[in-house]
Amino acid sequence: MKLAIISDVHSNLHALNSVKDAAELEGADLVVCAGDIVGYGAFPNECCRIVRDLANRSVLGNHERAALTKVTTWMNPHAADAAIWTSENLSASSREFLETLTNGVRFKAGDASVAMFHGSPRSTEEYIYEEDASEALLGPEGTDVLVLGHTHVPFVKPIGKRLIVNPGAVGQPRDGDPRACYAVLDTSTGKCTIRRVDYDIVAAASAIEGAGLPGFLADRLFAGR
């Protein structure tokens, strides 16, 4: 079975559509999303609808929580502005969908037992980079693949026969490559690959400017930082 793993869409409709097309083209059987569907970009409702229809499982990200509660005290000013804008522009059906999300999910994909969280199993806000990804995070047994998001920096780290995977960010990469990012796990071989796809960055950035969101959020898409 081919599992497409997406995360950190951040209301970037153009990037999400490119990833959706690419995942369909390569025949993904299942799509899952590790949170932060909204925040930063100009298309929260469109992205909620697509992820709701596309992803078999999704978890709650810190930007979902901020959009639902308007609590932004821990955010930098650009992120806080975008969270308030998102909250005010969220449709009733988007809000309803986001309210169904939980901090973590566990599920079977083919033979693989997968656990998925936004930040870490401990916290939606914890940043786990490749060097932090440890056996302790995976837990003693029962989880073959741990999926995390939040950092916007992709990695696949094998730990024994198990894996910790961050699929990077669909909608706001921060590893210096501006292309949309996701991961594909072949559950029969245990091989997980990071994929990059081009998308219309100019259109996504001008929509951010047009919506009155901070220009910094548009500019960073071109740099992938």
Ligand code: ZN
């Ligand atoms: Zn994020």
